[in-house]
Structure formats: C-alpha cells, structure tokens
Amino acid sequence: MKRLDNPLISPSDVRPLAPGFEVIGTFNAGAARLGQEVLLLVRVAERPASEPGCVAYAAYDPKAGRITTRQLPLDTPGLDARDPRVVCLHGQVYLTSISHVRLARSRDGISFSIGEAAAIAPETTTEEYGVEDPRITRIEGRYVVNYSAIASVGITTVLAQTRDFRSFERLGAGFCPDNKDVAIFPEKIGGRYVAFHRPSSGFSPRPAMWLASSPDLIHWGDHRFLAGPRRGEWDGSRIGCGAPPIKTEKGWLEIYHGADKGGTYCLGCMLLALEDPGRIIARSKEPILRPEAACEKAGFVPNVCFTCGAVELDDGSLVIYYGGADEFVCGVATSVEELLSGLL
Amino acid sequence: MKRLDNPLISPSDVRPLAPGFEVIGTFNAGAARLGQEVLLLVRVAERPASEPGCVAYAAYDPKAGRITTRQLPLDTPGLDARDPRVVCLHGQVYLTSISHVRLARSRDGISFSIGEAAAIAPETTTEEYGVEDPRITRIEGRYVVNYSAIASVGITTVLAQTRDFRSFERLGAGFCPDNKDVAIFPEKIGGRYVAFHRPSSGFSPRPAMWLASSPDLIHWGDHRFLAGPRRGEWDGSRIGCGAPPIKTEKGWLEIYHGADKGGTYCLGCMLLALEDPGRIIARSKEPILRPEAACEKAGFVPNVCFTCGAVELDDGSLVIYYGGADEFVCGVATSVEELLSGLL
Numbered sequence: 001m002k003r004l005d006n007p008l009i010s011p012s013d014v015r016p017l018a019p020g021f022e023v024i025g026t027f028n029a030g031a032a033r034l035g036q037e038v039l040l041l042v043r044v045a046e047r048p049a050s051e052p053g054c055v056a057y058a059a060y061d062p063k064a065g066r067i068t069t070r071q072l073p074l075d076t077p078g079l080d081a082r083d084p085r086v087v088c089l090h091g092q093v094y095l096t097s098i099s100h101v102r103l104a105r106s107r108d109g110i111s112f113s114i115g116e117a118a119a120i121a122p123e124t125t126t127e128e129y130g131v132e133d134p135r136i137t138r139i140e141g142r143y144v145v146n147y148s149a150i151a152s153v154g155i156t157t158v159l160a161q162t163r164d165f166r167s168f169e170r171l172g173a174g175f176c177p178d179n180k181d182v183a184i185f186p187e188k189i190g191g192r193y194v195a196f197h198r199p200s201s202g203f204s205p206r207p208a209m210w211l212a213s214s215p216d217l218i219h220w221g222d223h224r225f226l227a228g229p230r231r232g233e234w235d236g237s238r239i240g241c242g243a244p245p246i247k248t249e250k251g252w253l254e255i256y257h258g259a260d261k262g263g264t265y266c267l268g269c270m271l272l273a274l275e276d277p278g279r280i281i282a283r284s285k286e287p288i289l290r291p292e293a294a295c296e297k298a299g300f301v302p303n304v305c306f307t308c309g310a311v312e313l314d315d316g317s318l319v320i321y322y323g324g325a326d327e328f329v330c331g332v333a334t335s336v337e338e339l340l341s342g343l344l
Numbered sequence: 345m346k347r348l349d350n351p352l353i354s355p356s357d358v359r360p361l362a363p364g365f366e367v368i369g370t371f372n373a374g375a376a377r378l379g380q381e382v383l384l385l386v387r388v389a390e391r392p393a394s395e396p397g398c399v400a401y402a403a404y405d406p407k408a409g410r411i412t413t414r415q416l417p418l419d420t421p422g423l424d425a426r427d428p429r430v431v432c433l434h435g436q437v438y439l440t441s442i443s444h445v446r447l448a449r450s451r452d453g454i455s456f457s458i459g460e461a462a463a464i465a466p467e468t469t470t471e472e473y474g475v476e477d478p479r480i481t482r483i484e485g486r487y488v489v490n491y492s493a494i495a496s497v498g499i500t501t502v503l504a505q506t507r508d509f510r511s512f513e514r515l516g517a518g519f520c521p522d523n524k525d526v527a528i529f530p531e532k533i534g535g536r537y538v539a540f541h542r543p544s545s546g547f548s549p550r551p552a553m554w555l556a557s558s559p560d561l562i563h564w565g566d567h568r569f570l571a572g573p574r575r576g577e578w579d580g581s582r583i584g585c586g587a588p589p590i591k592t593e594k595g596w597l598e599i600y601h602g603a604d605k606g607g608t609y610c611l612g613c614m615l616l617a618l619e620d621p622g623r624i625i626a627r628s629k630e631p632i633l634r635p636e637a638a639c640e641k642a643g644f645v646p647n648v649c650f651t652c653g654a655v656e657l658d659d660g661s662l663v664i665y666y667g668g669a670d671e672f673v674c675g676v677a678t679s680v681e682e683l684l685s686g687l688l
Contacts, residue, residue, distance in 0.1 A: 091549030126569070153552060153569045154545030175520065176554060176567040177545035201498025201521035202544060205435030208497060210520060219558050219565035223520040225470065225497045 001288065001338065004110055004319070007295045007328030014044055014114055017100060017121070018067055021046040021058070024097055025300050026114075027323030029104070030134035031243070031309030032143055038109040038311055039165055040321060041119055041134040041145060042329055045097040045300075055081045057094040059129055060122035067098060067122070085301070095150060098122065099130035103165055109311065109319050110331065120160065120168055126151045131158075135308045137184040137244040139193075144217060146182045146195075149173065157182040157197065159217055174220050175199070181209075181240030181257075184217070185277070186247060193217050194277060196226070196241035196254070204228075207238040209256065211278055224278055227270065229258065234287050235268060237261050242307035243320065245272070248336055250344065251281050255288070255320060257306050265304040266290040267322065271343050282343040289322070289332055299325025312336070345632065345682065348454055348663070351639045351672035358388055358458055361444060361465070362411055365390040365402070368441055369644050370458075371667030373448070374478035375587070375653030376487055382453040382655055383509055384665060385463055385478040385489060386673055389441040389644075399425045401438040403473055404466035411442060411466070429645070439494060442466065443474035447509055453655065453663050454675065464504065464512055470495045471502070479652045481528040481588040483537075488561060490526045490539075493517065501526040501541065503561055518564050519543070525553075525584030525601075528561070529621070530591060537561050538621060540570070540585035540598070548572075551582040553600065555622055568622055571614065578602055578610050578631050586611060586651035587664065591618070592680055594688065595625050599632070599664060601650050609648040610634040611666065615687050626687040633666070633676055643669020656680070 011023040025045035032039050050056040054071040061068045072079060072087060072094075080088040087094045101120040104112040120131055129150035137144045142163050149158045154177025160168040174195075175182055181198035188194070192213035197220075199210055208228035212220040229236050235258020245252040252272040259265045266287030273279040291303045307322040317333050324330040355367040369389035376383050394400040398415040405412045416423060416431060416438075424432040431438045445464040448456040464475050473494035481488045486507045493502045498521025504512040518539075519526055525542035532538070536557040541564075543554055552572035556564040573580050579602020589596040596616040603609045610631035617623040635647040651666040661677050668674040 093547045150547070152548055153572070154543060154547050156567060172565055173567040174565045176523065176541065176543040176556065178543070178547065179520065197520065199498060199520040199522070200544065200546060203437045203494070203498050203522065204496055212520065214563050214565075215559060216563075219560075219563035221516055221518045221558075221563035223500060223517040228497070 001332055001334045003293060004331040004333060006293060006330040007324060008110060008321075008331050009042060009104060009112055009114065009329035011327065014102065015116065016046045017118055018046060018058075021048055025099075025327045026329055027326055028133045028306055028308045029321050029323070029329050030136040030145060031311045031319075031321045032136040032138060033311050034165065036107065038106045038313070038319075040104040040106075040112060040309070040329065041101050041136060042104050042114065043099050043132050043134065043323075044102050045099045045130075047097040055079075055087050055096065057087055057096055058098040059094075060098070060127060062125050062128075092152065095129045097130070099132045101131055101134050101147065104329075109313050119165065120145070120147065124149070126153065126156050126158070126173060128152060133180065133308050135183045135244055137186050139184065139186050144184050146174075146184060148180045154178050155180055171218050174214070174218060175212075183241045183244040185245055185252070189275065189277065195220065196245075198240040199223075207240065209239055209241055226278060227280060227283070234258055234260050234264075234266050234290070237263070242267060243310040245277075246310070246318075246336060247274070248340060250340055252277050253336060253339060255307055255310060255339070258287070263303065264291060265306050267305050267307055267320070269339050269343050271340070284343060288334075288339065288342060289320070291325070293324065293330070295324040295328045295330060297325065299327030301326035345676055345678045347637060348675040348677060350637060350674040351668060352454060352665075352675050353386060353448060353456055353458065353673035355671065358446065359460065360390045361462055362390060362402075365392055369443075369671045370673055371670055372477045372650055372652045373665050373667070373673050374480040374489065375655045375663075375665045376480040376482060377655050378509065380451065382450045382657070382663075384448040384450075384456060384653070384673065385445045385480060386448050386458065387443050387476050387478065387667075388446050389443045389474075391441040399423075399431050399440065401431055401440055402442040403438075404442070404471060406469050406472075436496060439473045441474070443476045445475055445478050445491065448673075453657050463509065464489070464491065468493070470497065470500050470517060472496060475502075477524065477652055479527045479588055481530050483528065483530050488528050490518075490528060492524045498522050499524055515562050518558070518562060519556075527585045527588040529589055529596070533619065533621060539564065540589075542584040543567075551584065553583055553585055570622060571624060571627070573602065578604050578608075578634070579612060581605050581607070587654040589616070589621075590654070590662075590680060592684060594684055596621050597680060597683060599651055599654060599683070602631070607647065608635060609650050611649050611651055611664070613683050613687050615684070628687060632678075632683065632686065633664070635669070637668070637674070639668040639672045639674060641669065643671030645670035
C-alpha cells in the first residue's frame with residue numbers, strides 16, 4: 001500500500017456552482033475506467049455564507065428550479081447548531097452544505113482535470129439537500145451510478161445510468177429512507193443483480209451492511225443482513241460498503257469502511273463467496289488504511305478515510321480513491337493480490 | 345359508523361403458545377373473505393414472566409429453533425425500562441413481549457373462533473423479536489400477507505402468500521429496516537404491483553406514507569413520498585397505511601392511521617387517483633374513528649385505534665377491524681359510500 005501524492009483534489013481546485021457559495025469539500029469519489037482514462041465522480045460540497053448571528057442552510061427548491069438559501073438565527077428556540085455538518089430544529093435535520101457530483105478525468109489516475117459544470121446536481125424533491133457519495137459499477141456495457149439523495153423526507157439511494165458520463169438517466173429510488181452506501185456488483189449472480197446497502201434502524205445503534213437482489217436494477221428485495229460492526233474493534237461502531245466489489249478467483253473482494261466508537265473511519269476488506277455473497281470467507285482483522293496523513297487527520301471531519309471506488313490501472317495496480325477527512329480526494333496504490341494476501 | 349359489540353377478541357380468549365407466557369394483546373388483525381367466512385390474522389403478543397427485580401424479554405433463537413427468555417436485572421447500568429413495550433440497553437432495543445399471528449374465523453364477521461396454533465410464528469433471524477401487524481391482500485387468486493418482522497438488526501417487512509390460510513410461503517423481506525405499515529394494492533396499476541410503506545428517517549421525526557412498485561411482489565422500487573403528518577392536526581405526529589386500499593369508482597379508498605403529538609392514534613381516510621395513486625384526491629379533515637370506548641382508551645397502550653384490515657360483508661356493509669389500545673380486536677361497521685361521502 002502506497003499513498004499517492006495526496007490530496008489529489010482539494011476544495012481550492014474547484015469553483016463553486018452557485019455564486020456566493022464556498023466549496024468546502026471534494027471527496028468520496030466514485031471511480032471507473034473509460035477507455036484509457038480514469039474517471040472520478042467527485043462529491044463537491046458547497047456552503048452558503050452565514051449572515052452574522054445566523055447559520056445558513058441551502059436547499060434545492062423544485063418549484064423554483066434552483067438552490068435557495070435560508071438563514072436561521074442562532075438564538076432560534078430549539079435550534080441545535082453544534083455539529084458543523086447539520087442544524088437541527090424541532091427534530092428536523094438540515095445540512096449546512098449542499099453537495100453535487102462533478103466529473104474529473106485523468107490519464108494516469110493521479111493528475112485530474114475537473115469539470116466546471118455538475119455531472120449530477122439536485123433536481124428532484126428527494127434531492128433537496130444534495131446528492132452525495134456516488135459509486136460507479138460497469139455492468140453489461142453501461143455504467144450504473146448510485147448516490148445518496150438527501151431530503152427532508154429522508155435519505156434515499158438513487159440509481160442512474162450512463163454510457164458516456166455526459167448524460168445520466170435516473171432510474172428512481174431503489175432503496176427507501178434512510179439508506180446509504182449502496183454499491184452494485186459488476187455482474188449478475190444467480191440471474192439477479194446484487195447490491196450492498198446500509199439501512200438505518202432505530203432498533204440497533206450500529207449500522208450494518210446488507211445485501212439485496214434485483215431483476216432490473218430498479219426494484220430491490222430479498223434484503224438480507226450481511227455483516228455488522230464488531231464491538232470494540234476498529235469497525236465496532238458502524239460499517240458500510242466502500243468500492244463496488246471486485247471479482248477475484250478467491251471471491252468477491254470488498255473494500256469497506258468501518259468506524260470505531262470515537263468516530264475514526266478506516267478501510268478494511270471482506271472476501272465473499274462468488275456464488276453466494278452472503279457467505280463471508282474472510283474479513284480484515286486490522287484496517288488496511290487508517291487516518292495517518294495530514295489530509296486524513298485534519299479537515300471538515302477529522303480522522304476519516306472513506307472510499308466509494310477503486311480502479312485497476314494498466315500496470316495491474318489497484319488505486320483505491322478515498323475521501324480524506326470529508327474534504328479531500330486521496331488515493332492509495334495497492335493490488336488485488338496484496339489485499340487478498342492480507343486477508344487469507 | 346357503528347361500533348360492534350367490542351372487544352371482539354381479548355387476550356383472555358387466547359391461550360399462550362409458550363408455557364409460562366401470558367397473552368397480553370390480541371390486536372392489529374389483517375382481514376379477508378374466504379368463501380362465506382371472514383378470516384382474521386390476529387397479532388397475539390405474549391409476555392414472559394419477569395423474575396423479581398428483573399425485566400424479562402423473549403426472543404426466537406434460530407439455532408435452538410425456539411423462543412428463549414432472558415432476565416435483565418433492573419439495576420443493570422444503562423438499562424432503560426420506562427416504556428412497558430421496550431427495554432433499551434446501550435442503544436439496543438429489546439421488546440418485553442413477542443408476537444405471533446393466529447388465525448380467527450367467523451361466519452358473521454363478529455363472532456370468531458381462534459386457532460390454538462400459530463398461523464405465522466417467528467422462525468428466522470429477522471423475526472427474532474416477533475412478527476406483527478399482518479395485512480392481507482387478495483390478488484390474482486391468492487392472498488398476500490405482509491407483516492413486520494422485528495429483530496435486533498431492525499424492522500423489515502416480509503411478504504408471504506397463501507391460498508388456504510393453512511400454509512404460508514415466505515417471499516422474503518421486500519422492505520429493509522426500518523419499515524412498517526406495508527399494504528399491497530389488490531390489483532396491478534400500470535403493469536406493476538403497488539404498495540404503501542412507511543420508512544423511518546433520522547432526518548424527519550414524523551413518519552410518513554410512501555408508495556413503491558414491484559414487478560413480482562418480491563423486489564420493490566420507485567419509492568415515492570405520498571403524504572406526511574399535518575402539523576397540529578389529529579394526524580400531526582405520524583401516519584401510516586391501515587387496511588389495504590379498496591377500489592371504488594371515485595378512486596382508491598385508504599383507511600389510514602394518524603397519531604397526534606400526545607400519541608392518540610385515530611383512523612382517517614384518503615382517496616387516491618385510480619391510475620395514479622400518488623395523486624391524493626381527498627383526505628379526512630377529522631378522524632373517522634377516535635378512541636372513545638373503554639377498550640380503546642384503556643389497555644396496553646391507551647388511546648389507540650389502529651387498523652390492518654377491513655372487509656365488505658354480503659349485506660354491503662364494510663367492517664373495519666382495528667386494534668383497541670394495543671390489546672383488543674375491535675370492529676366498526678360502516679360502508680364505502682359513507683366513507684366516500686365523508687371525504688368528498
């Protein structure tokens with residue numbers, strides 16, 4: 001494992017879409033190969049300026065067809081603005097930033113040029129507070145992109161498909177609130193599409209990874225619990241899928257994230273049976289990557305390594321792209337063999 | 345609207361399945377016609393006896409293939425046993441009772457004989473803490489039953505099908521955690537099966553009704569927000585579907601439940617467009633039924649009227665079966681015309 005010359009992309013590399021907004025995060029990028037290029041779909045988080053004595057939040061207004069900003073006075077009764085990411089008022093949660101997704105292209109997987117326009121921007125009621133954490137799976141000749149859609153009615157996960165990364169066709173919300181961290185397997189298993197997902201439950205305080213299957217990528221069912229946090233371990237508080245799984249001779253190799261009690265997000269691996277991904281063959285005892293570099297330990301949310309995608313380069317290396325501290329796009333070079341040998 | 349001779353079924357009418365358990369609730373029954381009979385699938389809640397100084401909870405143990413009881417000392421650090429329905433320990437939630445589903449049969453829709461055995465009992469990992477709130481839809485010659493499956497990993501909703509109410513074939517978890525209050529429409533719309541559901545979101549403290557569609561009853565997608573609570577009204581705190589919708593010339597007639605800020609559960613109606621059930625034609629300004637009788641105002645959870653099913657009798661009347669105070673099966677006789685005239 002060798003970190004690249006990180007960060008690969010920083011907020012200062014990107015101009016905000018909306019005037020008066022500040023880009024505060026470029027992170028959690030989905031990754032794919034298209035021809036000779038490496039493409040990233042980067043989550044770009046923008047923050048509206050707060051007026052004095054206020055906390056601002058932005059939301060997409062479907063009627064107006066644009067993003068509008070609201071200022072909440074800090075002395076509003078019941079307002080809770082302690083977490084820099086969210087504002088809570090009477091149990092309703094608002095985000096202090098709004099994310100869209102932008103395309104970045106590279107020949108070498110290291111040096112990226114970033115588009116000026118959004119690839120995917122909020123444009124529906126269920127994307128009111130932004131679109132986040134895209135993951136890309138190449139399957140049957142096209143690319144399927146999954147992202148979290150944040151809204152006052154909850155967090156759904158939306159599927160879209162593209163062939164060229166210029167136009168994206170939305171396939172609707174495949175997973176209902178609250179759900180995040182969906183990634184589609186790159187081929188059907190037993191005649192069905194398969195996905196990881198990470199539903200939320202009031203019954204358990206420790207979010208876990210589930211599997212689901214689909215005949216058509218639009219409708220999902222046969223929801224099954226796959227794996228949960230391991231109490232007291234590096235992934236003892238919450239886990240979720242990371243990159244879409246990679247098919248190997250030994251099984252499906254999944255790079256997932258886990259957080260401990262203190263909120264430190266690390267990456268680890270799971271190996272799942274090829275014919276039955278509900279069967280776990282191996283799981284990392286220790287993280288394969290933990291926050292150590294400056295752009296992982298300090299940023300919008302300190303101590304976070306979080307992946308949405310990895311690609312194999314022509315030289316056989318595997319680059320895992322990951323969000324550092326909810327602020328930067330970073331990368332680490334490894335190989336499928338290295339990850340497998342650490343697991344088995 | 346005329347209440348029947350309530351309660352129709354009480355806990356004292358039913359013997360517990362498990363020795364040493366006490367039946368504390370017979371309520372939230374799904375309803376259907378089969379030949380000349382009215383059938384109810386009644387939720388039966390049983391409670392294990394607590395040892396002195398302890399609170400007991402029961403769970404299905406998939407390895408042992410039976411329900412086991414655990415006693416938690418009341419002085420366990422971090423234990424919260426204030427709510428009689430649940431015990432919380434370190435964020436994990438346990439239920440003080442465990443529910444199964446039992447069949448009750450009647451010729452007149454009023455006087456029921458109740459089976460000694462379970463129709464549907466917990467038998468999988470995701471049914472660990474019980475199966476609850478069945479709803480029955482007759483569609484394409486068979487009956488589809490949906491119920492909530494409660495487990496430490498969350499609340500899924502499971503579909504099963506039957507033709508005779510003797511054997512039930514599970515079709516898997518169609519909706520992932522946390523979800524409840526799923527009811528299937530009695531026919532396809534636009535070539536797809538359609539269902540109400542009620543996902544949970546940490547973003548909004550007010551649970552709402554959603555719609556989803558399916559090609560096969562197993563896989564669900566195209567999740568869409570339908571309607572939320574109306575702040576300050578009788579349904580201002582949470583809403584969810586009740587009985588499966590009834591097709592009328594004016595639209596789909598849905599009897600739903602709503603709770604106010606104080607936790608009083610009432611029933612109301614919605615009328616949805618036949619070709620597009622996402623379009624609300626009308627919604628009850630006032631409840632059609634509110635807790636007023638003794639077996640609605642006093643019981644395991646006071647001030648609750650909650651429905652999972654209604655059937656039309658041969659005389660054209662519509663009997664809405666509803667749970668009174670999370671303890672009793674009650675019924676109220678009305679008609680489709682009466683409900684429509686109250687709405688339009």
